[in-house]
Amino acid sequence: MPGSYDDGLLYSDDYGPYGESVPAEGEAFSGPGSFVRTPLLLSPRMHTPVGAPSVLQEWQNNSNARKSSAPAPHNGHGRAASYGTHAGAEMPPAATQAMYLNAAPEHGAMSRLAEPALGMGAAQMLAAAAAPNAAAASAHSPGLTAPAPSPAAAGLGFLQPPAMQQQQQQQLQQQQQQQLQQLHGDAMSVASSAAENAAAAGTGSLLAPRTVSNVGRVQVAGARNELFAAGKKPNIMMTGLPRSGKTSILSVLFQKVSPHETLFLDSSDKVVKHEIENSAFCQFQLWDVPGVNGSSNAANAFSHTGASLSVHSVVSNDSVFSDCAAVIFVIDVTSEETDEALQRLHHTITRAVATNPNVFIEVFIHKADALTEEQKVQCQRELQGRIDEELEEVGLPGVSARIRYRATSIFDHSVYEAFSQVVQNLIPETHTLESMLDFLVNNCGMEKAFLFDVVSKLYVATDSTPVHPEDFELCSDMIEVIIDVSCIYDSGLQDAARASGNAQWSGADAENAGTGSGGGGNGSSSAAAADSNRAPPPPVNFGYQTHSSATIRLSNNMVLYLKEVSNYLALCCIVRSDVFDAALGLIEYNVGVFKEGLQRVIQYRVDSNR
Amino acid sequence: MVQDKKKLLLMGKSGAGKTSMRSIVFANYVPRDTERLGATIDVERSHIRFLGDLVLSLWDCGGQDSFMENFVGAQRENVFNGVAVMIYVFDAEFRQDPKDMSYFRMCCESIAAKSPQCRVFCLVHKMDLIHEENRESVFAEQSSAIRRVSHMLPVPAECFSTSIWDETLYRAWSSIVCSLVSNVSTLEANLRALCVACEADEVVLFERATFLVIAQAHTKPHEDVHRFEKISNIIKQFKLSCNKSRSQFESLQLQNESITALIDNFTQYTCVMLITSDRRARPAITTFNVHNVRDYFERLLEQVLD
Numbered sequence: 057m058p059g060s061y062d063d064g065l066l067y068s069d070d071y072g073p074y075g076e077s078v079p080a081e082g083e084a085f086s087g088p089g090s091f092v093r094t095p096l097l098l099s100p101r102m103h104t105p106v107g108a109p110s111v112l113q114e115w116q117n118n119s120n121a122r123k124s125s126a127p128a129p130h131n132g133h134g135r136a137a138s139y140g141t142h143a144g145a146e147m148p149p150a151a152t153q154a155m156y157l158n159a160a161p162e163h164g165a166m167s168r169l170a171e172p173a174l175g176m177g178a179a180q181m182l183a184a185a186a187a188p189n190a191a192a193a194s195a196h197s198p199g200l201t202a203p204a205p206s207p208a209a210a211g212l213g214f215l216q217p218p219a220m221q222q223q224q225q226q227q228l229q230q231q232q233q234q235q236l237q238q239l240h241g242d243a244m245s246v247a248s249s250a251a252e253n254a255a256a257a258g259t260g261s262l263l264a265p266r267t268v269s270n271v272g273r274v275q276v277a278g279a280r281n282e283l284f285a286a287g288k289k290p291n292i293m294m295t296g297l298p299r300s301g302k303t304s305i306l307s308v309l310f311q312k313v314s315p316h317e318t319l320f321l322d323s324s325d326k327v328v329k330h331e332i333e334n335s336a337f338c339q340f341q342l343w344d345v346p347g348v349n350g351s352s353n354a355a356n357a358f359s360h361t362g363a364s365l366s367v368h369s370v371v372s373n374d375s376v377f378s379d380c381a382a383v384i385f386v387i388d389v390t391s392e393e394t395d396e397a398l399q400r401l402h403h404t405i406t407r408a409v410a411t412n413p414n415v416f417i418e419v420f421i422h423k424a425d426a427l428t429e430e431q432k433v434q435c436q437r438e439l440q441g442r443i444d445e446e447l448e449e450v451g452l453p454g455v456s457a458r459i460r461y462r463a464t465s466i467f468d469h470s471v472y473e474a475f476s477q478v479v480q481n482l483i484p485e486t487h488t489l490e491s492m493l494d495f496l497v498n499n500c501g502m503e504k505a506f507l508f509d510v511v512s513k514l515y516v517a518t519d520s521t522p523v524h525p526e527d528f529e530l531c532s533d534m535i536e537v538i539i540d541v542s543c544i545y546d547s548g549l550q551d552a553a554r555a556s557g558n559a560q561w562s563g564a565d566a567e568n569a570g571t572g573s574g575g576g577g578n579g580s581s582s583a584a585a586a587d588s589n590r591a592p593p594p595p596v597n598f599g600y601q602t603h604s605s606a607t608i609r610l611s612n613n614m615v616l617y618l619k620e621v622s623n624y625l626a627l628c629c630i631v632r633s634d635v636f637d638a639a640l641g642l643i644e645y646n647v648g649v650f651k652e653g654l655q656r657v658i659q660y661r662v663d664s665n666r
Numbered sequence: 667m668v669q670d671k672k673k674l675l676l677m678g679k680s681g682a683g684k685t686s687m688r689s690i691v692f693a694n695y696v697p698r699d700t701e702r703l704g705a706t707i708d709v710e711r712s713h714i715r716f717l718g719d720l721v722l723s724l725w726d727c728g729g730q731d732s733f734m735e736n737f738v739g740a741q742r743e744n745v746f747n748g749v750a751v752m753i754y755v756f757d758a759e760f761r762q763d764p765k766d767m768s769y770f771r772m773c774c775e776s777i778a779a780k781s782p783q784c785r786v787f788c789l790v791h792k793m794d795l796i797h798e799e800n801r802e803s804v805f806a807e808q809s810s811a812i813r814r815v816s817h818m819l820p821v822p823a824e825c826f827s828t829s830i831w832d833e834t835l836y837r838a839w840s841s842i843v844c845s846l847v848s849n850v851s852t853l854e855a856n857l858r859a860l861c862v863a864c865e866a867d868e869v870v871l872f873e874r875a876t877f878l879v880i881a882q883a884h885t886k887p888h889e890d891v892h893r894f895e896k897i898s899n900i901i902k903q904f905k906l907s908c909n910k911s912r913s914q915f916e917s918l919q920l921q922n923e924s925i926t927a928l929i930d931n932f933t934q935y936t937c938v939m940l941i942t943s944d945r946r947a948r949p950a951i952t953t954f955n956v957h958n959v960r961d962y963f964e965r966l967l968e969q970v971l972d
């Protein structure tokens with residue numbers, strides 16, 4: 057029965073402590089005139105901008121100097137070479153130079169120092185300083201008009217660091233420098249081990265510059281932030297039985313189709329290649345390879361497609377697998393065709409591994425919204441058991457370790473989390489990013505930090521503590537809130553959003569013209585026609601630096617802190633509120649350091665992939 | 667303490683989406699949860715405390731024919747007496763249904779006879795199922811059909827096009843609920859003063875549990891007239907996902923190139939949003955101001971609702 061909410065949260069007989077002191081008749085209602093009698097209002101404008109205290113600036117100069125005199129990025133190259141990997145896995149020099157401040161208690165003084173430099177902290181102090189005055193002011197000057205200038209000025213005075221503190225600052229500065237030296241050393245050693253990891257991760261032919269000759273037609277999804285030369289991006293292939301949900305996943309993740317709208321998606325009849333070009337770490341090609349009913353007559357089923365590339369010719373062509381860095385196989389748990397799906401999965405695995413032994417195989421146990429938690433676990437165990445068994449039979453037991461199983465659904469965050477992990481496998485810099493985030497989290501006393509690609513809401517990196525799904529969900533929802541609210545009030549973002557609303561997703565009319573096997577003439581002209589009809593997908597939010605930052609406070613004493621750190625990349629952290637309030641300046645400073653380091657990682661990535 | 671109880675009738679064809687709407691607006695359902703709702707049997711009455719002192723007595727009337735016959739027949743007195751607001755929901759996909767229109771006419775006649783002061787809201791619902799380019803014409807057509815049928819109402823019906831999948835739901839329900847708050851203009855005058863004092867572009871007051879818009883004031887024009895409902899929708903969704911991780915949303919602060927936004931718990935039953943585009947604005951001072959006028963608005967709201 058619905059309506060079970062009768063006893064719900066909104067109705068209670070407890071009226072709460074309410075309204076002992078009703079204002080005198082007429083007082084509250086006489087409009088703005090009476091308004092000034094309410095407690096003091098400060099003008100939020102501080103007409104004198106508050107600059108960073110000199111100590112911080114000096115210090116930044118110092119660290120810049122240090123950076124430029126830091127040892128050249130020597131360690132990366134030598135090591136990578138000795139591990140026999142290609143250049144793509146070389147260690148970016150950034151992490152070696154990332155320097156963080158430490159939030160350890162004995163440096164409490166320092167965090168106090170850093171605070172006035174940064175808007176929020178400063179203003180809080182101002183507000184605190186003004187608060188006692190406020191009561192007095194409102195008592196003495198009934199005619200006070202808003203915006204009230206005098207308390208604001210008094211507050212400003214408070215912000216100028218008293219001369220007495222100068223000395224203290226200098227001492228602190230020295231301490232900091234020492235500390236930085238220490239940190240510097242630490243960073244070096246971690247960074248070099250990260251280099252090894254990165255090198256190891258890079259052994260797969262992730263960035264093999266092989267071009268796929270037999271697919272001409274391409275759909276671009278997302279931000280169109282083209283950073284890499286064609287053929288330099290890893291390929292991800294999605295396959296599975298018909299109606300298993302491949303196109304749904306892609307359209308929800310990359311086309312911003314809302315999940316319930318996927319009900320209207322037609323079964324795909326062609327392979328569609330999507331170019332995903334968002335942030336620097338979210339650059340890849342996605343192949344949506346439709347399931348084909350009855351694989352034996354696949355050729356017949358698609359013979360009528362003529363110039364278009366038939367599913368059969370792609371699926372039967374082993375070179376497809378050799379170009380793929382990852383294969384995602386989608387299994388519909390609500391379907392009865394389990395045996396057929398398993399058979400197809402087995403077939404896909406063996407072929408993929410035979411052509412590219414380094415391929416990542418991801419099995420999405422999809423439409424898991426239909427399952428309970430126990431069923432999910434059980435389903436995965438059964439599936440894994442059967443696949444392992446079969447692989448053992450054909451003499452490929454080692455392959456089992458390469459396969460990952462994930463329960464997914466487009467109706468919750470699971471598909472974002474699963475796809476994030478798929479993408480992270482393909483980022484050679486994952487370990488570098490992780491250790492940078494570890495530094496950040498440890499030095500600022502954070503609980504968790506994610507680096508998000510804001511266009512797709514996939515996280516491209518996180519610190520090394522385990523990911524709790526609730527944390528990920530909160531952060532991902534926060535990004536959505538921030539983008540949505542920003543879009544409403546930012547006309548630039550608005551235009552982008554409007555354009556993306558117009559660019560309707562339509563998998564069915566995607567042409568795959570210009571096949572390698574000839575007859576491309578027809579195909580390409582029709583593709584061109586289709587192209588002109590469709591508005592190009594726009595650059596989406598945060599494509600230009602909006603210097604966004606946001607905080608959300610929750611009742612369980614947690615703060616979500618978001619900061620834009622690069623094009624299409626946002627850092628989202630979970631911090632305890634006592635830590636956050638005590639050390640906001642510190643956090644902002646360290647995030648700034650992270651941002652610099654990240655910039656260098658990205659620059660390196662872009663340069664080496666041009 | 668005096669209790670202000672307002673009777674709201676929620677009527678319409680079975681499956682039109684009545685229970686879905688009220689569950690989302692008042693009972694923290696996410697849209698997808700409504701797929702599991704069964705048909706309503708007879709009437710489900712619920713009491714919803716709104717802004718503290720206002721109690722909505724919501725009659726969700728099952729839309730199957732046998733129930734409808736009963737409402738306009740044997741139960742007419744009971745159902746249509748003392749109604750403050752009637753909300754009649756049309757399913758956009760079956761909007762032409764002649765039987766539905768005749769029930770609607772009978773309901774309007776009953777309202778005109780028993781509760782002449784009652785305001786009638788007609789929601790053309792499930793608009794998401796209508797192709798985007800036809801939505802406007804479908805709505806216009808249906809509105810004029812509604813006006814023709816409901817000509818006997820002393821207060822003309824107001825029409826909204828709605829869907830549980832977007833902010834249109836909040837737009838309609840904000841209007842419905844605001845029609846019950848008598849002194850919105852007083853609230854808005856005070857909000858304007860706050861807005862000016864904080865040098866903000868706009869200030870919006872939301873009811874805390876439902877996140878429906880109660881009142882707003884702005885000093886700068888903005889082209890998107892539906893932005894507040896969008897915010898309602900966005901924040902409500904976020905509140906729900908906070909609940910999932912067993913915490914509650916308290917405040918949001920956003921700064922970027924163009925604006926500073928603050929959404930914060932305000933009085934016991936409201937939240938406030940301030941948007942400032944002046945880049946010299948200091949968010950903490952805005953927070954401070956909001957904090958300071960809390961008590962004042964607490965008392966003001968109480969008076970407005972009396």
Ligand SMILES: Nc1nc2c(ncn2[C@@H]2O[C@H](COP(=O)(O)OP(=O)(O)OP(=O)(O)O)[C@@H](O)[C@H]2O)c(=O)[nH]1
Nearest residue numbers: 299300301302303304318319323324347423465466
């Ligand atoms: N319940 C549920 N349904 C889903 C989910 N993902 C997709 N679907 C539904 O599954 C149906 C088929 O989805 P498609 O994306 O067209 O499947 P496909 O794998 O692309 O199919 P082909 O193109 O024929 O290979 C759609 O009606 C989707 O709404 C999910 O996570 N949960």
Ligand SMILES: Nc1nc2c(ncn2[C@@H]2O[C@H](COP(=O)(O)OP(=O)(O)OP(=O)(O)O)[C@@H](O)[C@H]2O)c(=O)[nH]1
Nearest residue numbers: 680681682683684685686700705706729792829830
């Ligand atoms: N597409 C779409 N479906 C909706 C919308 N609103 C409700 N529904 C669906 O409509 C179905 C019926 O909704 P109910 O709320 O139970 O209908 P009702 O009006 O209460 O029906 P009775 O109780 O029999 O009078 C549910 O499956 C909802 O998910 C909407 O805006 N769009």
Ligand SMILES: [Mg+2]
Nearest residue numbers: 303323324346
């Ligand atoms: Mg498909």
Ligand SMILES: [Mg+2]
Nearest residue numbers: 684685705706
């Ligand atoms: Mg119902």
